[in-house]
Amino acid sequence: MTTTKSKVVYNPVFTDGAEFRIPTFKLLKQDGSLYKGAKAPELDKDKALRIYRAMVTTRILDERMLAAQRQGRLSFYMQCTGEEAAVIGSTAALDDADMIMAQYREQGALTYRGFSIDEFMNQLFGNELDYGKGRQMPVHYGSRKLNYMTISSPLATQIPQATGYAYGQKLAGEGHCTITYFGEGAASEGDFHAALNMAAVHRVPVIFLCRNNGYAISTPATEQFAADGVAPRAYGYKMDVIRVDGNDILAVHEATKEARKLAVEHNRPVLIETMTYRLAAHSSSDDPSGYRSKDEEAVWREKDPILRMRLWLERKKWWGEDDEKQLQENMRREVLETMKRAQKRPPPALDTLVSDVYDEVPPGLAEQFDKLKAHIRRHPDEYPKTAEQAKGGA
């Protein structure tokens, strides 16, 4: 059975899809004014300020923690810098009960949902209060209460999982959806294709949000795909798609709000391609000067999404110089104080090495653990973090 309903031609006709060029949705100019004819955003003052505070908090957290990494206080860090609007604008358009399955650069979503600076720090320093029990590298956050799936390093694995999670939400019938974030590089993985195709076939309430930030570590988007971005792929899956200026908080919010309606009310998965720029390095281990110019970065610095939103807020008289100063000072102080606190906390207990592999520690692993403790007891000076805890047991 063929599913093609196309008309028949009697000469070989090739097409290249050029007729499908996808426009970019924008609302907000860099000076904080709206484009002529732009739809007025439905964003009240409280929500707008919640978004803005989350953006600024994320920026400050990123600046401070990168500095902490450079000082050797932290092993690793990744910044959201430049992409705050793409991440926070979209998260803000959802219900807080909707699931977020992110890649790794979306700490802004957590900030927006209310993950505390303490919670960030506990994960970054892998201390005893880290929900992940110190098992993952920094920035692999997760929160059950904020519906934010714990980050996994392998790229794109979260995308088909989001399709499955959202399918479960559809069956549960409680009107929730899942958003999954990924970069334009991860969109080259097979998991991306699998996820979008399955979502379209099974009419799953999931939003696929691509942060097209120009680079996958050093590989520019131009060497990632020949097509006009990631968005056109949606046609191949018969999926709704929209391309948005990712540095335009109002456009991202509006697009995601409409996407959520399609997903939840009509079981139509949506692909959103946010056009943005990774202003920071890929991670603390990366140096962008080896693959892109300062001039290019400067062009994007001019398009800063946070400044753009601030100018809009100021035009609305919802925000002023004093508010900004106070927020900046408060956040900087809180980040520093919290960091000191988190750093001083002890590491996770020795038995977290073997717990959570299964629901219960199987006998073979329990035996390995006993052997380890006996070994530590023989060399307590070599294991200062855990020598005390190894004292018990066989």
Add this chain to the structure above:
Amino acid sequence: MPQMNMLQAINNALDTAMAANERVLCFGEDVGIFGGVFRATSNLQQKYGKARCFNTPLVEQGIVGFANGLAAQGSVPVAEIQFADYIFPAFDQIVNESAKFRYRSGSLFDVGGLTIRAPYGGGIAGGLYHSQSPEAYFAHTPGLKIVVPRNPHQAKGLLLGAIHDPNPTLFFEPKRLYRASVGEVPDEDYRLPLGEAEVIKEGTDITVLGWGAQMEVIEHAVERAEKEGISCEVIDLRTILPWDVETVAKSVLKTGRLVVTHEAPLTGGFAGEIAATIQERCFLYLESPIARVTGMDTPFPLVLEKEHLPNHLKVYEAIRSSVDF
């Protein structure tokens, strides 16, 4: 008690699980209206609807990725991979995701509800890509459970055990026995424990260990050895990961000899792990070297399948040599 073949027992287990819990879902390639290429999911869509039993697009990594998400959400997915030979596109989702979901999140999230079913093994003229036994690849991955049933009764009880186990489980079905193995299977919901081997037959001279379709091979080999006066203890490992060291070690301490057999190739096969552990546990009690009777270190052949496979004659010879050592 009704007689069923292994496929009917598996179908019955899925039916039982779906009837008991509406969050149990079955999906995979061709599992919908058609009931799967082997018919393990026959009538489930008709009975429980398209939302709970359905075809997926042909993409194994997608099937398992989707299943991981469903399980994380609290559903109880039973995903089918049409042949174990085709599980490898899903290797990343299984090894990096399913297996590590609970550990990496500090138990904030888990995919404990996940079961992945896949027919495995040779003897059906399936050649390279419809014959493999990939259990050892996955046995190297903490966080997974791996289960292989030997007959219809075990298949139903272990599959229900796997579906209800709070850990992601790979359930490899010996497809050679799908219709060949027939036996009594209770109608009710019963669950056999995971992580426990079963001593099928007690004996004193040698322990012969296997799982899945190899148990039938062992039965024939042992029959012949016993005629020659060798008393064999036969163990079905049932769960490859985490495996039941105690039961096997206890048996070998008694018999002093061990033959392990599996269809997968020798090098890196799970028999190597068993041999290493058992020689550690039973070194001073061993009367002969632990023997491995396995497939050869080749891709799975077609025309020379019989030569390749560890059949009852090869297992018998290993028993004989071990006793004569």
